[in-house]
Amino acid sequence: MKSDSNLEKVLSAGHFAVTAELGPPKNADPEVVRKKARMLKGCADAFNVTDGQTAVVRMASWAACLIQKEEGLDPIVQMTCRDRNRIALQMDVLGAAALGINNILCLSGDHMSFGNHPESKGVYDIDSIQLVKMVKDMRDEKKFQCGEEMKVEPRLFIGAAANPFADPFDYRPYRLAKKVAAGADFIQTQIVFNVPKFREYMKRVCDLGLHEKVYILAGVAPIKSSGAARYMASQVPGMDVPQEFVDRMVAAIKGIPSPKSIADPEKKKEVRRRRREAWQAEGIKICAEIIQQVREIPGVAGVHIMAIEWEEAVHEIVSQAGLLPRPTV
Amino acid sequence: MIIAEQKPLDEIKSMIADYQKVLILGCGTCVTICFAGGEKEVGILASALRMATRLDGQDKEFIEATVQRQCEYEFNEEVADLVKEADVVLSLACGIGVQTMNEQFPEKLTLPGLNTKFLGQPTEQGVWDERCLACGDCVLYKTGGICPIARCSKSLLNGPCGGSQNGKCEINPEVDCAWQLIYDRLKALGKLDLMMEVKSPKDWSASHAGGPGKIVREDLRL
Structure with a gap:
């Protein structure tokens, strides 16, 4: 074993792995993390904490990881190159490992222009592939990026991201190959809605033999409403949402009157609740269906559930997908 | 080449607020090519400032000049007398020209009239893109x-x-x-x-x- 990671144990024992995302709060309240950790416990094998996702300031990933570890979860610290140079990255890698964090996801990071501090200066000293290599050399060679040696290495299970739906499509499997060559142990993909396109991507990945060198976890996410479906389909870069799912989300609330047509505040509230529940049920159902479909695709070793600010949905998703209980290894 | 664009007029006005006689000094190299700080832009800015400061009830004098390359001492020597005469220099060169002037004429302050943006290329008429x-x-x-x-x-x-x-x-x-x-x-x-x-x-x-x-x-x- 390269680490003490539960995720590594689950994957190397041959189980279909489940990871889930835990979004840290936009404040200093540890209870938010604890509450989410308790809600998510047992639903997955390891839990990512995002690192300033969409370039919005939130609690540091390593800190929220430590809190969820105290709750008995196996955290995956996400680390982006956007905010740290190679000095800071290596310091955080040592720090995370010293705190008992066993997994790391290496990312370039969303550009500052998306976030709440668009006037900030980005770092991008190294890129995600170079970060993977750097962490691998720290772990396996006990060497810093500069070549200096260390006494106690960070024993981390190393992850990287892949977006099968970004362009150029033909290059994407080769970019994954670079991440594998750099030393990635596992991959978490962008959210899969377009299963046929993902299947084609995975075929090319398997043709390169990459599935034998790295564990690939397909990203999935529940859609919250028809508005969210439309937004993801048209506004989110790198996201490919087929019309079929937009239509299903619209159809989910068929027969429920529009809250705009109701004057009585109590009835309006009731209609809103009914709509929300109908949407959520359909969103979770679609997500569970996608999990079952990607599970059949050769080379897929697990799923990564990104229920962004909707962690309550994770239990139902894994339950409907038939992935409970999680294996004890 | 170096690509720049003129600062907003209000910012320029506030920079020169304390000075009466202003030398607006253009540069004949990169910023002329990118239409930000050549002889023509010096003339347009001088006219705009004359009008704007008069409307504000201020009595300011604007001298216009352009040198071939403001980032080299030998070209700036040509305007040494004008610099002496002015209370302040408003440079329409890139940040390099502005600093050259401040080094060369330390007794006089040279202010930046442009924002130096990037090293780039004109990709279409009126369009510049960063390249280096x-x-x-x-x-x-x-x-x-x-x-x-x-x-x-x-x-x-x-x-x-x-x-x-x-x-x-x-x-x-x-x-x-x-x-x-x-x-x-x-x-x-x-x-x-x-x-x-x-x-x-x-x-x-x-x-x-x-x-x-x-x-x-x-x-x-x-």
Whole structure:
């Protein structure tokens, strides 16, 4: 074993792995993390904490990881190159490992222009592939990026991201190959809605033999409403949402009157609740269906559930997908 | 060349508020080519400032001049008398010209009338695009002659990030994805193998990260 990671144990024992995302709060309240950790416990094998996702300031990933570890979860610290140079990255890698964090996801990071501090200066000293290599050399060679040696290495299970739906499509499997060559142990993909396109991507990945060198976890996410479906389909870069799912989300609330047509505040509230529940049920159902479909695709070793600010949905998703209980290894 | 654009008029007005006689000094090189600070722009800005300050009830005098290259002492010598005469110099050169003037005429303050934007190229009439970040360690031979340092929003060295869509960058649909351009170019050249190797971290010490740049050529020194 390269680490003490539960995720590594689950994957190397041959189980279909489940990871889930835990979004840290936009404040200093540890209870938010604890509450989410308790809600998510047992639903997955390891839990990512995002690192300033969409370039919005939130609690540091390593800190929220430590809190969820105290709750008995196996955290995956996400680390982006956007905010740290190679000095800071290596310091955080040592720090995370010293705190008992066993997994790391290496990312370039969303550009500052998306976030709440668009006037900030980005770092991008190294890129995600170079970060993977750097962490691998720290772990396996006990060497810093500069070549200096260390006494106690960070024993981390190393992850990287892949977006099968970004362009150029033909290059994407080769970019994954670079991440594998750099030393990635596992991959978490962008959210899969377009299963046929993902299947084609995975075929090319398997043709390169990459599935034998790295564990690939397909990203999935529940859609919250028809508005969210439309937004993801048209506004989110790198996201490919087929019309079929937009239509299903619209159809989910068929027969429920529009809250705009109701004057009585109590009835309006009731209609809103009914709509929300109908949407959520359909969103979770679609997500569970996608999990079952990607599970059949050769080379897929697990799923990564990104229920962004909707962690309550994770239990139902894994339950409907038939992935409970999680294996004890 | 160096691409610049004029500062907003209000900012210029507030910079010169305390001065009566202002020398507006253009530059005949890069900023003339990019229509930001040549002889013509000096004339237009002088007229605008004359009108604006008069409307504000101020009595200011604006002298107009343009030198061939404001980043070299010998060209600026030509306007030494005008500098002496003025209370302040408003330079329409890039930041290099502004600093050259301040060094050369330390008794007089030279103010920046432009914002120096980037090293770039006119790609269409009225359009300029960034092309070089002066990183000090050119990688263009590995990238089909298209610079990922200046043209990728994240200066990535190992190919396009997950935000590349339809040839455009995630930060703005108006911005080309540099790595899509590089991919297409290397494919056309039959050199896609250059995109398969893992590139090591860049030595940024060759750029500004290593401190202010300086080159000394002993063979050329007097």
